[in-house]
Amino acid sequence: MSHNAIDPTKAALLDAILPHVAFDGWSPKAFQLAVQEVGADNPAAVCPRGAVDLAIAFHRRGDAAMVAALAASDLSDMRFRNKVATAIRLRLAAVPDKEAVRRGTTLFAVPHMAADGTKLIWGTADAIWTALGDTSQDANWYSKRMTLSAVYASVVLYWLGDDSLDGQATDAFIDRRIDDVMQFEKVKAQVKANPLFKPLTGPLGRILAGVKAPSHAVRDDLPGIWNDPQ
Known part of the structure; x- marks a missing residue:
């Protein structure tokens, strides 16, 4: 089975639980209903944390659809x-049920x-950057994903409350958030180029030069600033 493939039993449980999530959330009750419908003999073997594992699988399925x-x-x-904006929009479009995301947001807000x-x-941020061909191997690898993580998280929260026609308000919000990031990047570049800040940016730059992107083998263990070339 490939790295991104989902176990067939887990996939079946995920399909079965989704209709129940709107009413019961990603809960033990919803999980048991899915188990009964699928007839899984040993669900703990593929979902040791029950509905939590299915909520995670639901999110990753959306990432795969976006890619x-x-x-x-x-x-x-x-x-x-x-x-980047298109990638975010495609990620939202990959969601078959907004209520499942809403319930998932509640679940993952628990400490x-x-x-x-x-x-x-x-x-999700890593999937977007990788799909768009990011080749950074230094501190930028982290800063890009950190910034996009913040953008995506804020977009999801806005989107959950958006009842505008065809999500027009969310589209505008995505553009504003990216504009904010680009403005920050512009200021950062100006500070870096200003000789007055050299006593600070010089040592910091040398420290960051020693930061390397993780190998592909360990990237999944990470928690979730780009330059516009045009």
Whole structure:
């Protein structure tokens, strides 16, 4: 089974639980209903944490759908900021049930689940950057994903409350958030180029030069600033 493949039994349980999540959340009750419908003999073998594992699988399924949609899209004439915005929009479009995301947001807001939620958001940001061909191997690898994680998390929260026609308000919000990041990048570049800040940026730059991106083998263990070339 490939790294991104989902166990067939888990996939069946995920499909079965979704109709129940709107009423019962990602809960033990919803999980048991899914188990009964699927007839899984040993559900703990594929979902030791029950519905939590299915909530994680639901999020990662959305990431995989987004990556596939990006691969099928022609982004060649887009500015990089627009490519990122498109990726975020495709990720939202990959959600079959907004209520499942709403319930998941509640689940991962619980203190003991926060680390899992952060890792999922980071994973989405990493999936976007990887799909868009990011080749950074230094501190930028982290800063790009950290910034996009913050952007994506804020977009999801806005989108959950958006009842505008065809999500027009969310579209505008995505553009504003990316504009904010690009403005920050512009200021950062100006500070870096200003000789007055050299006593601070010089030593910091040397420290950051020693930071390397993780190997592909360990990237999934991470929790969840880009330059616009045009």
